Amino acid sequence: MAKYLISFPSKAMVVPDEQMEAVGRDAHAVIEEAKTAGVYVFAGGIDESVPPVLVSADGKAVAGGYPWAPSLDGGFAVLELPSREEAVAWAARIAKACRCDQELRVFGFDPRA
Template sequence: MTEYMISFNDGQMIISDADLPEVAAAAVAVVHEARAAGVWVFGGGLLDPGTASVVAVDGTVTDGPFADAKNHVGGFSVVDVATREEALEWAAKLAVACRCAQEVRAFAPDAT
């Protein structure tokens, strides 16, 4: 099995306040389906990039996201599946639920 991160950029998920409960319910339904299928590892939405902090190699902390970053992860799900095709199928379900494109990336093998 391989773990995949399915994520979206924060600027891509543009949902009206009126539609938010429906989108949230659809996303939660996909999470419940993934849990029932035994593939769900972890996931969640992230707060606004303005709440981020960057910690430099010398320990200096700067408030805000990376200054040169144009895109920020808005949320993600991690699934543990047998094939990339399965990960893409889960991403498709999340794309429909969240009404935005999803990026799929495999985690590198654990070096420990």
């Protein structure tokens, strides 16, 4: 089984304020279904009120992330699934709940990790 990252950037979620409560309820319901199905690893969102720091090998930390990279924000879920087809199906369920498209990526397997 592989672990899949299902995610979206903050700008992708364009939902009217009056629908946000329903989005939260629906998103939590899908995560509960993933837990019940035994495929849930973890999920959450990037806390955008806390700015990133870039930490070098010598331990020096400077404000900001990589200057050339797009910012990392939004929400994500990591699920452990037996196939890409099942990952696409779960991503579709999350997309429906969140009212926005989801990006799907697979983590590489490292037997020593």
